[in-house]
Amino acid sequence: MNPKKQFTEGLITNNPVLVQQIGMCATMAITTTLFNGIGMGLSVLIILTCCNVVISAIRKFIPSEIRLAIFVVVIAGFVTIVDMLLQAFVPALSEALGVFIPLIVVNCIIIGRAEAFCQKNTVKDSFFDGIFQGIGYTCVLILMCVIRELLGAGRFGGGLIDVANGFRFTLDGTGAGIQIFPESYGASIMSLPFGGFLTLGFLIAAMQYTLKKSADRKAAKAEQEKEAEK
Amino acid sequence: MLGSIIQISLGAILINNFIFSQFLGCCPFLGCSNKVDTAFGMGLAVVFVMGLASAICWVINEYILVALHLEFLQTLAFILVIAALVQFVEMFLKKMVPSLYSALGIFLPLITTNCAVLGVVLLNVQNNYNFIESLVYGITGGIGFLLAIVLFASVRERVEFAEYPECFRGFSICLVSAALVALAFMGFSGMAIPV
């Protein structure tokens, strides 16, 4: 399997959120600031990659009757490790994401990839699969955050970019972000649950539109070639 | 005590509805809401498992994990308990209450990965609820889920016949309609509960 194809799959054609439509709870819940989105995305990326590698490494020893239980144990293990590391070294993030960090255990992306991919593929392929699916997930989160934060609070990069003390990145969640228009002009409903559902709905629609357009174009091209052959 | 129970129940069902304000359990919410019947079955199964999981996990947390200072194993222990519980409930219903099993059976395995169940258990710990409060939060959280999924399924049955751009087909239009239902639920957020 070639990594380049896996890359396009993870990012676009088989994107976990926009195409496979899994792992949506956290996608809608925590995407209110860029800090949360990137933090969540990277946590999932790391956990997904580790789980993929471990599960594909031990896939020969896993009796198929209890494979789901074993996947869950491995996933819960990595999630707890990441949870503890975040609490220790990036406490602001662990506070902002709260219960959604331990809830990565039941994020369908991870158990879905374990079931659909890792138990049939080599360690190397699973590693790339984890990285690219994770990047695909992170990109969607970032997109959601940027849209919701801009419309909701008129900001970009809240919690992450500290403008007041010189332009720098912070990890303590205190950066105020770049204010594009005054916060009081923002439609704060975009940072509420309503905004989460709506933004994801429109993103999926946009994805379906693009995929359909490119499929149509391909079909048209194939037809032209057929005509030309005649 | 009664005051706090009423507060927890109203909070879990309306004000902080699991789906519309906390985003817990969105996958089955979107996956099983195309018909009111299936939605109702799924909702009932969730109420059942959430109540049971809250009670059992509270006992395990209090008397095993906290007592032995093993709090760091919470996530692992809870998910295993939930998985085992779901399996057990499935076997029990199959043997003892076949009519209920035929109604809920297909939804039960899906519940293991329903984040509302693990979520409610973790929130019980986070909020330091006692046994009764945990049980109430579990059951009423499930009822909130049931209410949300049944309401939404009836909205969805109508959306089926509506005209909308083709690229919104599937989950997309569902999410947009869910947004509108969430908007309605926001009306509860200012509701005050006298304690």
Next chain:
Amino acid sequence: MNNKILRLSLVLFAICAVVAGVLGVINALTAPVIDAQKQAKTAAAFASVLKADRFEQIEFSNPDFPTVQTVHKAEGVGYVVTSVFSGAQGNITLAVGVDNDNRCTGISVIEHSETSGLGANAASTGEVGVNFRAQFVGQDESIALANAGGSIDALTGATITSRAITEAVATSIRAVKSLA
């Protein structure tokens, strides 16, 4: 059949044991760091609500104030009261600074699980959060939300959180008064 069940449970048990062992090691490594972080955070919260160099914890166990957790005294400046009470979603831990005239010198949310974008604004570092918390400075125990005849404007869409915090501030001031 029995053999198979035995084998399955052994495999599952072995994997659980390995995972639990790894978690134990990581927990042992991170627990002290997490504790230090929590202490640093509380210290920062104290410093932000009351300008003083030293805070000394004093005995406080008055059954009239069940939400009050700790009271720290800053000699000659005032007190910092921490209390835990329920907000809209879960418990909120709040530090309130009170000066010698029994007026609030500032508040800081130490822990909370309020709705992101609504109640969570009470703790946010953004414009909305800073303005919300600034309203409390200089208030006395008669403090109340604007809709209850007071002067505190509630956070948009988070009346419950705002009211809980306002009440906690009043309780903290009363707790300090009870010391005198």
